[in-house]
Amino acid sequence: MSTREQAVKILENMKRVIIGKDDVLEKVLICLLARGHLLIEDVPGVGKTTMVKTLAKSVNLSYSRMQFTPDMMPSDITGITLYNKTEERFMFKKGPIFNQIILADEINRTSPKTQASLLQAMEEGEVSIDEETYQLKKPFMVLATQNPIEYQGTFPLPEAQLDRFLMRVSLGYPGVIEEKEIIVNYKESKSLNKISAVASEEDIVRMQDEVDEVHVHEDILHYIVGISNASRSHSDIHLGASPRVSIDLYRGARALAFVRGRDYVIPDDVKEIVPYVLGHRLILSAEARIEGRRVEDIIKDVLKRVHVPVVSAIEG
Template sequence: MLETETASTRIADKARLIADAIETVVIGKREIVELALTAILVEGHVLIEDIPGVGKTTLAKSLAKTLGCVFKRIQFTPDLLPADITGTGVFNQKDSQFEFREGPVFANVVLADEINRATPKTQSSLLECMEEGQITSDGITYQLPHPFFVIATQNHIEAHGTYPLPEAQMDRFLMRISIGYPERDEEVRILSRPSQGSPVDRMESVITRDELLALQAEVANVYIDPSLREYVVDIVAATRKHPMTQFGASPRGSLFLLHAAQAYAGLKGRTYVLPDDVKRLAKPVLAHRIILRPEARAKGTTAETMIGEILSQIPVPATM
């Protein structure tokens, strides 16, 4: 037990260092930063969705800068091609043969900036990368570095010149989070920062790649009571049976919610998962996996409000 407690303390201490560093550039969004770190601790992909100008790219870049990993950024545009992401075969005149030239996806942390501005064909080129950690080109499979995760940003689909992500790709993201507007005093602090240069460019890594891999291994040892596994299944099953849903969350949603709860508990310095961990993560992990019926959308119902309703109805297990 003492060894487990030490591991959880180590996870919490490192997460605190990362969050403190990010808060120097992303002001007043500690809870959002912790959610993103939760996903990273289980090597999950994160989708940051919001209106332009609230700091989506800044959050994604600062996360990558603090992790001590190889970082690549892809600016998604309508003319971006799949080969621009994954790489392509190039003819080498000296050797008289084709050789594969790696694309920017060959990194530990890939920032897919404004992912919904690319065409569906280009968006889908990330599917194999996100699901299996590999890409296939000309019939040859290439493994991506480990760890590997995508931090994607997108504007709302109502914004001009965007393409909604397909459901299959949305399901690959462990979590969808939204930053929101800053509070008044937070916005004043933002305006008080020096105007020259980006504060993200001055950031340095807080942990190394090997330390991150160790933290990810330790998260898997956070204890989760069997009754909480049933609680997760009940929540996900309720999204499928709800009268307002056309399609509920898949079993992948159950797995992601379970693993995210373990990471969140470790981030908070605990050796065990609480029901509150599951409840806190249910919306960011499940909402983007749910497709509502047209009549529900017409009434202004959102997946988040529906999940809140489900959480209020399902009995919470007594685990401790």
């Protein structure tokens, strides 16, 4: 079985649990294959936590769930150094961050200080404690959830934290047919205990390496940079895309092309992931907020201002 066939198999496995959200599941897999982290923003009860558990079980990676609360401390995430009386020495007890699939549930319910303890792990794949640096096992991915309608008792994620997430997705409410199927699956206990791993740790690493080999034409690079530059000069945007956004568009477009069965990126790959990569990072100007402008509409306007490369030249 080829790595692309395995990627499809992972998606099909996840669809057995998460009903009617095929596009979102594809973006979750793309984020993993691009070595990125994912922010899941939605109302309670739509399956955010279940989706993360399904991913972890499908790819057979170690998993930990952290329920973020206002009194949570950084050591609750990274670990703590304790004194062992028997051995008469200090020993480091690893925290839940030392797993491969991390669910940071309701991340905006904890303080900025605790949120910041994730930054090094997400950016560098390592954790520094008491002048010691510990490498995290790869593949490593943080999937954080937050409920957009609950503002009391929450701490909005700072720009530096948001910029560490390659994509942001929303599940949304299911359709009528899908919701009926969800009820039947729940009634018949067709849940996580009914699925098993369809890919190993080695398989995921192999897929990630193949994504790194997907060809990106010079014109596509110019297109990506053009999108970032257009966001920085847009009158309705106070803070535009950083160079990290350009890198993430590049990584995400490669992973999307891989999942779609191509070894080269086309403009539509970039265009499709732009809302997921830029949506949580752009800060609107005060005037745009007062006028009720939406980030989604401004992103569409940004895309209209950038010249799209010719596909035939890229494929050739």
